[in-house]
Amino acid sequence: MLELLAQTGLNAVYAASYISLIAVGLVLIFGVMGVINFAHGELYMAGAYTVVLMYTDFQVPFFLAVAMGLIFVGCLGLAMERALFRPLRDNPLGGLVASIGFLMILQAVAAMGFGVRMEHIAPVTQAVIEFSDRVRLPVARLYVIIAAVVLLTALWLFLKKTRFGWALRAAAQDPEAAALQGISIKQTARIAMFIGAGLAGIAGALTAPLVSVNPHMGHSVIITAFIVIIVGGVGSLEGAVVASVAYAIIHTFVTTFYDGVIADIVGLSLMLLVLIVKPTGLFGSADRA
Amino acid sequence: MRSVIFIVLGACTLLALPHGLSFSQQEILVFLTINLLLVSSYRLLTLTGEWSLAHVVIMGVGAYASALYSKELGVWVPVSILLGGATAALLAVLLSFPLFRMKGFYFLIGSFAAGEIIRQLWKRFRDPFGGPKGIKGIEPMPDFSIGIYDFDFFEPVSYYYLSGVVVAVCLWLLWRIERSPVGLTFHAVHWQDKLAEASGVNLRAYRTLAFAIASGFAGIGGGLMAHYVGTINPNSFDVDLMVYVLTWAIVGGTGTFYGPILGCVVLTVLNEIVLRELGFEQMRPLIYGLIMILSILFLPKGLESIVQHLVTRRSEKGVKDRRAAE
Numbered sequence: 324m325l326e327l328l329a330q331t332g333l334n335a336v337y338a339a340s341y342i343s344l345i346a347v348g349l350v351l352i353f354g355v356m357g358v359i360n361f362a363h364g365e366l367y368m369a370g371a372y373t374v375v376l377m378y379t380d381f382q383v384p385f386f387l388a389v390a391m392g393l394i395f396v397g398c399l400g401l402a403m404e405r406a407l408f409r410p411l412r413d414n415p416l417g418g419l420v421a422s423i424g425f426l427m428i429l430q431a432v433a434a435m436g437f438g439v440r441m442e443h444i445a446p447v448t449q450a451v452i453e454f455s456d457r458v459r460l461p462v463a464r465l466y467v468i469i470a471a472v473v474l475l476t477a478l479w480l481f482l483k484k485t486r487f488g489w490a491l492r493a494a495a496q497d498p499e500a501a502a503l504q505g506i507s508i509k510q511t512a513r514i515a516m517f518i519g520a521g522l523a524g525i526a527g528a529l530t531a532p533l534v535s536v537n538p539h540m541g542h543s544v545i546i547t548a549f550i551v552i553i554v555g556g557v558g559s560l561e562g563a564v565v566a567s568v569a570y571a572i573i574h575t576f577v578t579t580f581y582d583g584v585i586a587d588i589v590g591l592s593l594m595l596l597v598l599i600v601k602p603t604g605l606f607g608s609a610d611r612a
Numbered sequence: 613m614r615s616v617i618f619i620v621l622g623a624c625t626l627l628a629l630p631h632g633l634s635f636s637q638q639e640i641l642v643f644l645t646i647n648l649l650l651v652s653s654y655r656l657l658t659l660t661g662e663w664s665l666a667h668v669v670i671m672g673v674g675a676y677a678s679a680l681y682s683k684e685l686g687v688w689v690p691v692s693i694l695l696g697g698a699t700a701a702l703l704a705v706l707l708s709f710p711l712f713r714m715k716g717f718y719f720l721i722g723s724f725a726a727g728e729i730i731r732q733l734w735k736r737f738r739d740p741f742g743g744p745k746g747i748k749g750i751e752p753m754p755d756f757s758i759g760i761y762d763f764d765f766f767e768p769v770s771y772y773y774l775s776g777v778v779v780a781v782c783l784w785l786l787w788r789i790e791r792s793p794v795g796l797t798f799h800a801v802h803w804q805d806k807l808a809e810a811s812g813v814n815l816r817a818y819r820t821l822a823f824a825i826a827s828g829f830a831g832i833g834g835g836l837m838a839h840y841v842g843t844i845n846p847n848s849f850d851v852d853l854m855v856y857v858l859t860w861a862i863v864g865g866t867g868t869f870y871g872p873i874l875g876c877v878v879l880t881v882l883n884e885i886v887l888r889e890l891g892f893e894q895m896r897p898l899i900y901g902l903i904m905i906l907s908i909l910f911l912p913k914g915l916e917s918i919v920q921h922l923v924t925r926r927s928e929k930g931v932k933d934r935r936a937a938e
Binding site for chain 2: 359407410411414416417420421423424425426427428430431432434435542546549550553557584585587588591592594595598599602
């Protein structure tokens, strides 16, 4: 029993890592751009397919392929900012519709380029850390956990300690006042989109060998990310991380002890409960609606 | 007098429409008719300013309810469709208690969560809902004859006529509701909520009313669909269809009654008939997504703004009327 608990705990840590990478990117984009990026799950998918293409087809070393995923998806984010979100700044539903359109395009491109069947990637490493007979952590999962901790810490330092980070947070709080202080809104928007999309891309790239890669893999991911950012409070990065951990723990344990569908229902019910009791989320402030 | 001629001509066109089409196009026509009801009822909800992501699931509630009433309780199919609509409306009233504590973006996401929970419950509980495989062998609409025409409801043409009549009646009702004092209050709840509240309008009650009416009509649409297709499952009402409804409404424009209808007809014809016939099968979602992006970038007020533009150019009187109305 203790071993089962320990193993489930490890699974939860892994789930929390990739969920928080995706959710933090989504929150960052919402905070700075004021747009809920429905295509965020497809950015994750694009990261995974970059690894499929580079690592499996072109034999590029795995970590180089992951870095390519980060940069490629970050550039996709830049393209979205320039082509979609910037012209639609004043249209509240515009960004939503445009990102849904972009989602369909990305899915179609993936389906045409790679087919709709699942891609299975040769495992990067078979190594497993064995804590005991039944408590084991595959090293591929450890990479995801390390990446999440390192990248999120780096992002936190960037936002709190550097001038760019200050500018970014100022632009998120009040774009007009920030612009009056000489902060370039376009510049901060580009940085936020590159980081936000890149985080989704690296999450997809690193989990590609661990999940089945297919054009619709972003679907369940975006639902989870929505739950997490609502529970954490829309616009709060710390909230997103805390909520990711909480959600991962609850979801993993309910899945282990009951089943996956019940776990989804519990997750969604928790989100509804948070919305009813404190609509701004656990860490949210009321100023952004 | 002229409007009578227009109505007769329009009705004749709609009656003759399916006969020049192939079988699969006739089937698409049936779904298009039902979707018109779905998107128009959705517009009634958007009148109060709330955008829901649960509308398609609520349509599914109507479909499941109607299928179960006719299958398990032996209710006559036309009655069970109406009961399905009533069930959907009742559920909307129940859902309004948690959901209308939120507004705007939070309502959008909250309604999405509520819809997903309902869908997962269908998936989980095999006993009444049939689990992931859903309900199969739903009672078809009983055949009947009106002398000049024999209705055989396995034929799409017959079902098109039936659903066409039902949907036309529902659209007329929706139109009357929008034009009634209640409908005007919905507008007030959206655009002047503080003022409306100060004038003694119970905002919450009117939001709930709009939600319930919209859900009831969506439920009837779901019932119509269930008894035509014969099988329903949780994935028939997933977020993909909701995205389509949202797109029809936004691409068409929600400022007028005909905007969402226009969006639904134009995009369905484009998607199902033009792109499919031209052989772009794999590229259809790509082109559809591109159309969504281009229309939101270059036609932010929807297709209805083109129609309005044409109408104003044709008559100066139209401009004066609209200014007076505004």
